[in-house]
Amino acid sequence: MLLLVGLGLGDPDGITLRGLNLAKQADIVILDAYTSVLPEAYIKQISALLDRSITIGSRYDLEDRAADIIEQARTHNVCILVPGDPLIATTHLSLIQMALQKGIPVDVVNGVSIHTAAISLSGLHIYKFGPTVTIPLEAMERKIRSPADRILENLKRGLHTLTLLEYDAKRAEGVTVNYAARYIHEHLPQVYSRDQPSVAVIRAGFPDAVVVAAPIYELEKGEFPPAPHTLIVTGDLHFTEEEWLRLLQKAPPYLGRASRFHRKSR
Amino acid sequence: MLLLVGLGLGDPDGITLRGLNLAKQADIVILDAYTSVLPEAYIKQISALLDRSITIGSRYDLEDRAADIIEQARTHNVCILVPGDPLIATTHLSLIQMALQKGIPVDVVNGVSIHTAAISLSGLHIYKFGPTVTIPLEAMERKIRSPADRILENLKRGLHTLTLLEYDAKRAEGVTVNYAARYIHEHLPQVYSRDQPSVAVIRAGFPDAVVVAAPIYELEKGEFPPAPHTLIVTGDLHFTEEEWLRLLQKAPPYLGRASRFHRKSR
Known part of the structure; x- marks a missing residue:
């Protein structure tokens, strides 16, 4: 399935417990560094907080290679971390749209916006x-x-x-x-x-x-x-x-x- | 000081890590059960999550006895937990107003709304x-x-x-x-x-x-x-x-x- 998790505002401790727990358990975690450009320090902190490897998602990954992400979501739990609340940027709506069209389940964990x-x-x-x-x-x-x-x-x-x-x-x-x-x-x-x-x-x-x-x-x-x-x-x-x-x-x-x-x- | 922490939506895991950490360290934690009426199960869950004693704040506590809360905040770290995002209800604004008028520092941790x-x-x-x-x-x-x-x-x-x-x-x-x-x-x-x-x-x-x-x-x-x-x-x-x-x-x-x-x- 495809899961979008909002990271909330400010430092990585702006994430909800719900979002943190689900992200920790996902097979693949992609941090959206495209719709919000993220400083290096933030990326390190979020990776430490989740205590697992994460992929940095560029524009190329999240738009040009979106179909690959969706294919992965057919067999894996793919989690995309989005600063603030997810679904505000149309990029994420497109990903959900692609998933729904292929019958792949989608979920969203809201963040502080x-x-x-x-x-x-x-x-x-x-x-x-x-x-x-x-x-x-x-x-x-x-x-x-x-x-x-x-x-x-x-x-x-x-x-x-x-x-x-x-x-x-x-x-x-x-x-x-x-x-x-x-x-x-x-x-x-x-x-x-x-x-x-x-x-x-x-x-x-x-x-x-x-x-x-x-x-x-x-x-x-x-x-x-x-x-x-x-x-x-x-x-x-x-x-x-x-x-x-x-x-x-x-x-x-x-x-x-x-x-x-x-x-x-x- | 007086700290207001938003609990976010749904179950207690809707709280942010930031809010959770600060609430755990406060001297006094009051759960606002007045502006949002809370079911028993929720109160138990949030207490377990914080792993500490919490006070249930009724209308009487948060309005009629507000001055007492503010006095406590002069010498203790007093944390009020509010479902959703704090400051949406005027009750919480009044508390902050009273604190500011007495020169007591105030902070707010936003929640998912x-x-x-x-x-x-x-x-x-x-x-x-x-x-x-x-x-x-x-x-x-x-x-x-x-x-x-x-x-x-x-x-x-x-x-x-x-x-x-x-x-x-x-x-x-x-x-x-x-x-x-x-x-x-x-x-x-x-x-x-x-x-x-x-x-x-x-x-x-x-x-x-x-x-x-x-x-x-x-x-x-x-x-x-x-x-x-x-x-x-x-x-x-x-x-x-x-x-x-x-x-x-x-x-x-x-x-x-x-x-x-x-x-x-x-």
């Missing part, structure tokens, strides 16, 4: 979010305005927008909140200049994660730990949301202490 | 979802029409809607897809009668999870494993989504096989 984690960490009401957008690398240089258009559409309905910022894990580089703020300045000056706080969720899943609430013009100047970053552009605020964001503005960044907690208790 | 898992399992594009709605128990009997209104608003923009169906874990009873379909029949007859498939995601996170694509009038008559259920009402479909849903309609339900995989490999 930034799509919910960032909203959760922001403390805003999840029911008030419109469609998510992504700001790609060089959005301004490449004159990409669709994310701004969609943020505006959400705002017209009073909705918040989760703005994912493209990230290249191999180069450990990505769109920062500072860049996203400049992008919003350029395309949505009315949002940029208002005093209502938006929320930057920085390095969700990593020990140095931080959540910051501030007007976007302040976020532009913020000094944050390196990417991955996300930005939530707020729409109409419920009074409990307003209260929460006011507290978050005054309070020191409230995350990034798990590692200390960890050390203290050992 | 149905908000992303159901969308992921449906195979639909996550960027095309409008705001999520919840259909509460007895929505028709209590003449609650706001979920229908919001589904309609999403449809007007061509967006899909993740429709969460209220669930009472203690009674192991909840709104079923069949009930939700009747609700949509009553309030959105034009959606009910069309042939375009919607998607039922049944028991996400449990070993007998199933994903079914069918027009809503067929889902009304479907026979599914017991709740928790969710329903995704589809808006405009991208051609790759259409293709995917056609395959899903023909293929047997493609999930719920992890347990078999598990057994085979042991």
Whole structure:
């Protein structure tokens, strides 16, 4: 059978116990290093955690040689590990599609995804979010305005927008909140200049994660730990949301202490 | 410090390694049995998994006695375990708010949430979802029409809607897809009668999870494993989504096989 397991956010301990146990028992484990480019250190850690050999899946393996993987899944338990939650990238849907067409059973173990984690960490009401957008690398240089258009559409309905910022894990580089703020300045000056706080969720899943609430013009100047970053552009605020964001503005960044907690208790 | 850890979906093995390790090392562990009512078996399993004593947090503990919990967090590492992802319920935000106001550090470990898992399992594009709605128990009997209104608003923009169906874990009873379909029949007859498939995601996170694509009038008559259920009402479909849903309609339900995989490999 074909099994897709989500690795969750941040370091390899973001995987669920369910996913870990199933991956350990699979005949073949392939780590998807294509739809999310993975740093070397991460690959070593995940291999140590599973205590078994794993194959690194390149674009070539996961797309051009997909039929071979599916053939293997006919006679073996083949597990593909995917950062975040599986099935968000169409590559994985294609693999499942091929398997189903050949009558090969498929299963999926969900992982923690930034799509919910960032909203959760922001403390805003999840029911008030419109469609998510992504700001790609060089959005301004490449004159990409669709994310701004969609943020505006959400705002017209009073909705918040989760703005994912493209990230290249191999180069450990990505769109920062500072860049996203400049992008919003350029395309949505009315949002940029208002005093209502938006929320930057920085390095969700990593020990140095931080959540910051501030007007976007302040976020532009913020000094944050390196990417991955996300930005939530707020729409109409419920009074409990307003209260929460006011507290978050005054309070020191409230995350990034798990590692200390960890050390203290050992 | 105060630590909130998400337990993820389904059985206790839905927790992340990160959450498990931190919970094991905390001085005090409180299982939130208020915002999600938990069955006895689950409580036993989670206690066995952590291999330590845990306190069951009732509404009284988590709301009326919240100040006591926060005082304990001043001198101890207090960990609150929350089914799904923490911070979705306002109860947990209040706890954090109280802690921050007293200068007590707070951290959050995200868990797998149905908000992303159901969308992921449906195979639909996550960027095309409008705001999520919840259909509460007895929505028709209590003449609650706001979920229908919001589904309609999403449809007007061509967006899909993740429709969460209220669930009472203690009674192991909840709104079923069949009930939700009747609700949509009553309030959105034009959606009910069309042939375009919607998607039922049944028991996400449990070993007998199933994903079914069918027009809503067929889902009304479907026979599914017991709740928790969710329903995704589809808006405009991208051609790759259409293709995917056609395959899903023909293929047997493609999930719920992890347990078999598990057994085979042991």
